[in-house]
Amino acid sequence: CRRDQGAKYACAGAPESPNEAMSAAAAASPAQGDKDKPQVLLRLQASAPGSVPLVATWVAGLVIATFLFFSGDPQPATVAPLSARGLFVSGEFADATTDNIFALSATALDGMSRASVREHIERCTGRIDAAIELLHPDAHRQLSDIALSPEQTEAGLRVIRRFGDARMVALSREAMEAIRVDAAGPLTRRLSERLAPKLGDLVRLHREMFPQRPIAFQANPAAAPGTWTPQAETGSAAKDRRLSAVDEITGGVNAHAQALFYTLEVELGDAMPKAPAQMLSDSGNSTAPMRGGGGHRLMDCLLQAAPNPSKVCACLALNTELVYTMMMEFAKGSI
Numbered sequence: 001c002r003r004d005q006g007a008k009y010a011c012a013g014a015p016e017s018p019n020e021a022m023s024a025a026a027a028a029s030p031a032q033g034d035k036d037k038p039q040v041l042l043r044l045q046a047s048a049p050g051s052v053p054l055v056a057t058w059v060a061g062l063v064i065a066t067f068l069f070f071s072g073d074p075q076p077a078t079v080a081p082l083s084a085r086g087l088f089v090s091g092e093f094a095d096a097t098t099d100n101i102f103a104l105s106a107t108a109l110d111g112m113s114r115a116s117v118r119e120h121i122e123r124c125t126g127r128i129d130a131a132i133e134l135l136h137p138d139a140h141r142q143l144s145d146i147a148l149s150p151e152q153t154e155a156g157l158r159v160i161r162r163f164g165d166a167r168m169v170a171l172s173r174e175a176m177e178a179i180r181v182d183a184a185g186p187l188t189r190r191l192s193e194r195l196a197p198k199l200g201d202l203v204r205l206h207r208e209m210f211p212q213r214p215i216a217f218q219a220n221p222a223a224a225p226g227t228w229t230p231q232a233e234t235g236s237a238a239k240d241r242r243l244s245a246v247d248e249i250t251g252g253v254n255a256h257a258q259a260l261f262y263t264l265e266v267e268l269g270d271a272m273p274k275a276p277a278q279m280l281s282d283s284g285n286s287t288a289p290m291r292g293g294g295g296h297r298l299m300d301c302l303l304q305a306a307p308n309p310s311k312v313c314a315c316l317a318l319n320t321e322l323v324y325t326m327m328m329e330f331a332k333g334s335i
Helices: 018-028 032-036 039-047 051-071 084-088 091-104 114-135 137-145 150-162 166-180 187-209 245-271 275-282 295-305 309-318 320-332
Strands: none
Touching: 084 091, 084 114, 084 137, 084 150, 084 245, 091 114, 091 150, 091 166, 091 245, 091 309, 114 137, 114 245, 114 275, 137 275, 150 187, 150 245, 166 187, 166 295, 166 309, 187 295, 187 309, 187 320, 245 275, 245 309, 295 309, 295 320, 309 320
């Protein structure tokens, strides 16, 4: 080394700054800092280079476990409530509708995959949602603002899922056969003859779908109220028309949408806007409960619904009181 004019020592290869000096010192004598380490750790480090990170990981885990132990159980994340509109456009509604349409369909969907049917259902749901927003913007805002409780959400899905129940599928197919057959006698008689053996299934399905809306079903047909008016029946048996796959899916989505909106009316009362269900009814997809009007309203519903199996199913599911009364009258010999 030599001393230059600035009283600095210049040595060959020596660092010129404090930082460089410290770095060079550490590199030149890597074991310098090991004097203060316990010999056990030195031996462990020498024999297993990866053991120090292991020890650090173990210590960190111990710290986290201690924190969790003294801080108590972590609180579950809060799930935001689903809106009425959110339920309508949800994956749960699309999945249930897809399952039901496949269960109710006879041959129209042969060769179609579940994915393609579900995609079409989502498009139909989106079109209904857009139509509500366009024609009834206030009702659309209400649907978006209504926060459903978990119980209300489950009530809506419970009714929809029953459409694909084996008992409901069997009832719907019997009704379809009664509507198709062009035989002598009123449609009410043919319908009653086919559905009478399944009266117990109808009663149980109603109680499962609408437990909050009990009906005093009469075990003794003679004691049932005579409210049926077969003389007011209109229309005739529907022709054996065949639906295309698109028509069956589109009509099925409309029927499921109307059923969901009606169920939410039952759950929410006046807080649920009536315009969405009414819009579908005005478009020729009426499957909503017939409040008054007697048996001819049920027959009108079924005749308009056929031959779409989902619509026929919705007519039966949402008008179980009228179907029951019809069968009671048939059992008494009034039909």
